[in-house]
Amino acid sequence: MKPYRWILDHLKVHWFKYMSGLLMALLVSFLSIVNPKLLGRIIDDVIKGENRTILLPILLIMLGVTILKSLLRYNFQVIFEKVSQDVIFEIRKRMYQKLQLLDFEFYDNTRTGDIMSRMTGDLEAVRHFVAGVIRMFFENATLFIFALIVMISINVYLTLCLVIVIPLIIFFAQKLVKDVTPTFKNIREKLSALNSVVQENIKGNRVVKAFVSEDFEKKKFHEANEAFKKANLESAHVWQKYLPVLDVLGSSLSIVVIVIGGIFVINELMTFGEFITFNSLLWAVNNPLRTLGWLLNDTQNFLARSEKIISLLESSPKIDPEKEIIKKTVYEGNVEFKDVSLKYEEEYILYDVSFKAQKGSTIALVGPTGSGKTSIINLMCRFYDATEGAILFDRYNIKNISAKQLRNNISIAMQDVFLFSDTIENNIAFGVPNISTEQIIEAAKIAKAHDFITKLPQGYKTIIGEQGVGLSGGQKQRVSLARAIIKNTPIMILDDTTSALDTETEYEIQKSLKQLYTEKTVFIISHRISSVKDADLILVLDNGKIIERGTHQELLDHNGYYAHVFINQMGNFNDEEEARYAKE
């Protein structure tokens, strides 16, 4: 029931157009009877009866009817196309809106191929239903009922004999529906899986080539391809089981009429003329019943697919980005973590993390791979919510601040750099779409990206490929950095943003960033001591816990993990070398 109500809701807006379309379709059906009748009259009266005076009028009427039919038909077809397109446009729009609201937990657990299927194939089934199936149901139903009414008015008993076949048809129709529905669901699953296999293969095309695993990929693909094919054939198997039965039952009505109607005529329970009329109406009863099977098929497909769309539209993110209790929009940049723990899929990623960052200060996070540094960032941006403890922005609990508002106050250059297939300038201006070119260049200069960009043949207007292809790793990082810089926010996060850069460039970037640093609260994650040594507070994480904290010197004095790392990084150089090779 739900999908029907849902689609009707969407059609409501267009109900006037849609209704007029349906009426036009009905009119065309009835007009289809007119010309054959007129032709009959020509044959009887003009040709056989040699009455030529009515020929011209009749021909003109036929011409007029055909033209009218054409206009109506063209009109209603366009109406149905337009309405169906408008309906799926609306649905697609809402799906996209929803997708933008959903949180990381959703995306962690949902495959891209599945989402793509919902927005393409599933919507197509909806379109087909609105543009074609509903109309055909309506046309066939009205035709059927009208014909039945006329038949009843001619001879009730004969009509009753016809109607006896109907329960049989309903029985088989129900069996068809019951058997076919799971096959449509299965097709959908297999299509989504196929989509995912292709997705990954394309996304990882470099890895595939590097590992010469083309054959392995083809095998993976072959499995998904065959599974999809099999799913379709299983569905077709159900069709070939029931559709012919429904077809035969529908056609058998003619036999019923001939035999029983003939008997009635022979026994003078019915006139010959009535019999002929009955016969001529059979197609209006026959065809709808024979089409019923196909229409039910399409409807089941629609139901299976729309379920997927509805379930997406009904998902709610755990973290509602727009829900807010606190109306404040601009924050100063004081951040505090109070006994924060984060549990993810039953494992603790962070334990009891506490620290205070005053506005304008620089906090560095260091620690071994996987110790939880990026998780702290994720919590700050409310991509996930803490399991225990509280995070405060300017003494407000961030759970009460809308995620959107929060993110308005943070600009972040992520570790896993993602750039869009668009121009470099559009990528830099991603967070601030209407910014001036001067400001874009300004940000690029600070990120030390301006030079290499201007050396490219199309400069800032160079289109980079999907995920930043076309730029080297270090260039990508700098564009991502510029993207974060250009957004003027009280809090800035740099997550390992210079790992692909040489120290010289990194040093220059740090110099140019220093000005920004004083006005902002900056979080830096890095593995290089050189990047973090000037921070106001350095937090050392290991296995989700803060094991050391302090300034660079304090940590050196503490002689723990940090000092150890320092020695190692320092120990790559020794004083002898310095003495021997240092010039100046």
Next chain:
Amino acid sequence: MPRNKYNVDEELNESFNKAHLVRILQYVKPYKKEMTTTLVVMILSSIAGLVGPILVKNAIDVKIPGKDIFGLLELALIYLSLIVFAGFGLKYRIKKMTQVGHQMVATIRSDLFSHLQKLPFTYFDSRPHGKIIVRVVNYVNSLSNLLSSGIINFFVDLLSLVIIVIFMLLVDVKLTFIGLGTLPLLIAFIFIIKKSQRRRWQTVSAKSSNMNAYINESINGIKVTQSFNREDENQRIFDEVTDDYRMSWMKAVRVNNLFWPVVDNIANLGTTLVIVAGIYWFTGSMTIGTLIAFIGYLGSFWAPITNISNFYNQIITAMAYLERIFEMMDEDVVVRDEHDSYDLPKIEGNITFENITFSYDNDINILENLNLKAEKGESIAIVGPTGAGKTTIVNLLSRFYNINSGRILIDGHDISKVTLKSLRSQMGIMMQDSFLFSGTIMENVRYGKLDATDEEIIEACKTVKAHDFISQMKNGYHTEINEKGTRLSFGQRQLIAFARTLLKDPRILILDEATSSIDTETEKALQEGLENLLKGRTSFIIAHRLSTIKNASKIIYVDNKNIVEEGHHMQLMQRAGAYWRLFMSQYNSIKESGTIQD
């Protein structure tokens, strides 16, 4: 050539033409038998269908007036058997045609996918991935019905047409010509709209591809979108792109919908002409029965014509998709095995770059006249400013791109003359972005050597110091990595990709920033394990951390399209050139950090 982005329609290389038609028929050929038998079955069913009205006529004219109830029952029985026969015919048709249709589609998709595996990086890099996916999955899907039932129905209709025309000619030749005289109008109509119709459907296909590309990229980049609060702007762009699609669809469909009205009116015109001609001009030479029969046949003529014009519509739509499918299948493989290429024997590891010049787009050269020699077992560290061409050098060694001029030799073999498989299977390449597939950690590492045992995999993970964190996870090696890779930290993913590369036991190892996201402690420990592995193998290491580079056999500094400095650490330090500067800046920056109080 600028890259294609989501709102730029892709240009079409080659419009649908006869060659494409031949190709699509190649896919149909294997099913000749099934299609012929189905055709026969359908023709028989149609004939059975035609008999029906004759039986009815007989009932009306003979049996009923004759009060012949048994005769009536006889007729009914015959009619029933005909209907049942037609039912079986339908069953056969559905079964065979769905089999054929879906198998054909699966084959086309498989060919497309196989070809895709051969295409060079530039193909994937120059357009949004969504556009590629939509071709392999969606476009191919739309062909299923057309290629099976569509073709069969077309032949049935064609046959019906021929039979009816023969009947009409047998009845009266002159009337036939008059009745069919309006057919040229239909042909003229098709001619007039053909170009416009084709173009509109091509636009639909391009816009649908744009829309899919944008949706795909939006999903992939959702984290960035949400970080930057870019939802509204994205929505605006999305609405534009989908609106484009909607409008293009309406434009195309309006032309398609013209067919039925046109055919209807032309048919009516023909019938009118026949009636007028029959009544006024041929009264003497023709019986009434003839005229009436003829009008009946004429009616039967136009029904298949309507069907065929629907089929034509479907073909025009499908052609727009087929063009793109074939375009991808015809895409030049660029980096391929020559027909005389031979397998590279087991690599020793002596590598020579001879006068290498390379550019990506035939634009500016990235490398010019570069020369490099590496002996077996040497570790070559490649340093230099970003974008200078470090990754390019190793990409060329792996033959991911073709060189513009020069040669690369491994043990004296020109790598462009050996099979790609024999080349790359002996190399371990770890690229900057370490993509992992969805699956377990075990499966991902196993990707490096598909027949590796679990022990081998664990061993590789131990070497890269990944074993510890993997074992600490609840499901250990059987932990599922999701598509977005969020179960692991970035550095952890890098380590797994590293293990994957090492599992291959490669003769040449290429590490492009392989440990850039890993903390220095882990890296140090890793390197100790790595040193053993690297003994006797030639390796190329791109890194910025001097700890990584310092102990290389040879360090090359790449800048300005070439190698500007070459030598080992001490030599280069003595030169006091670019490398020295690099070293000193790292040194200074850490030295400034103060010293440890004892």
